Amino acid sequence: MSKKRLAVGLMSGTSADGVTAALVEISPDRVRVRRFETYPYSARLKNLVLEAPSLRAPEISLLNFALGEAFAFAALQISRGARPLVIGSHGQTVWHGPNAVPPNTLQLAEPAVIAERTGLTTVADFRPRDMAAGGQGAPLTPAFDLFLYGRGPLRAVVNIGGIANVSLVGHGRLWSAFDTGPGNGLMDEAVRRVTKNRSEMDRGGKLAARGKPDEKLLKRLLHHPYFRTSPPKSLDRATFGAALLDRYFPRLTRARLPGALATLAELTARSLRLSVLENAPDAPLAEVVVSGGGALNAHLMRRLRVLFAPVPVTTTAAHGLPVMAKEAACFAWLAARVLDGKPNHAPAATGARGVRILGKIVLA
Known part of the structure; x- marks a missing residue:
């Protein structure tokens, strides 16, 4: 990258709340989010996403195109008045099976629809190439974390969405990166169950702050086999989901x-600390930097600060990157790397056999 360029990043995580879109200015040594927004799914679309593992092929095909329209709408809205060069779309994960035989993963939101509606070259479907090269297909943010924080001291760069992940990065390298366990997903599901979908989350962790963790249950939960698995490793929403x-x-x-909620928040916090x-x-660990919806959960952030003390726990906002825009910004950056013909993942995180250029290109 020889000069500043604009790109759009599109992301929807395991919580299936909607499409987060970011208009990102990319230069050789930094990224700047000009603006970002989350465009919620309709209730019908969200229900289809959450039910996707049990849908039939015609319904999956319909969902793929419906999500393509939703992602295209988000891209058009966020890029009004601007001329981005490329769109990077993670899509909506409906299945992730890195340990299946053969390993497989499925992200929906048809990129041909996005390219057609926006008139912009679209790069999407990043995970399969990493998986084809022997990797887990995820997490994909560690390469971006290395770009952002690699030149500094050792940091634990954490994203807490439906699931949580960490990149241990600094002193010029990525040391390790993987999904650590549950993020907000279990807490959100518990709230939806009790309120019969009238509430989506425990905003700010206010309910969790009123509760007391069940220590005996926490001990059992922390013995989940996933926590004893060594990296590289990655998660699907189902691993820490409704069945649990x-x-x-x-x-x-x-x-x-x-x-x-207090118990589930503690599970997220303690599993993160143990993973790090x-x-x-x-x-020496200089800082824990948090992004994602978990950064907006005041109770969870308080628990992380207690558990990691005296290491400071901050957010990406302190480094100039809005907490809810980081993942979308990452996919804008990954797409720009594709256009430059440069590798855009971290084999040290995913376990891939070597560096690759991830993503499928749909030309404008």
Whole structure:
């Protein structure tokens, strides 16, 4: 990249809330988010996304094109008055099976629809190439984390969406990166169950702050086999999803919800801390930098600050990157790398056999 360029990044995570779009200015040594917005899914579209693993082929095909329209709308809205060079779309993950035989993954939101509606070259479907090269297909943000923070001291760069992931980066290299376990997903599902979908989340962690974690249950949850698996590793929403709530929280009620949320928030916080401690290099950790919806959960952030003390826990906003825009900005950057013919993933994170250029290109 020899000069500043504009790109659009599109992302929808495991929570399936909608499409986050970011208009990003990319230069050789930095990125700047000019603006970003999340465009919520309709209730019908969200339900289809959450039900996707059980849908039939005709319904999956319809969902792919419907999501393409939703992603295209988001791209058009966020790029009004600007002339971006490219769109990078992660799509909507509806299945991720890195340990299946053969490994496989599926992200929907038809890029041909995005390119046709916007008139912009669109790069999408990043995960399969990494998986074809022997990798997990995820996480894909560590290459971006290395670009942003690699020249500084050792940091744990954390994103807490439906699931949580960490990149241990600094001193010129990426040391390790992987999905750590549940993020907001279990907490959101618990709220939806108790409120019969009238509420989507525990805003600010206010309910969790009123509850008390169940230490015996936490001990059992922290013995989940995923936490004993060594990196590289990645998660699908189902691993820490509805079935886990059914097993460990079978009688959720309004009265029990604060305690359940306190326990689930503690699970996210403690599993993150354990992941960092067990995989960090033998060097002082300078900072934990958090992005994603979890950064807006005041209770969860308080718990992370207690658990990581005296290491400071901040957010990407302190580094000039809005917490809800980071992943979308990442896919804008990944797409720009594709146009430059440059590798855009981190094999050290995914386990791929070597560096590759990820993504399928639909020309304008």
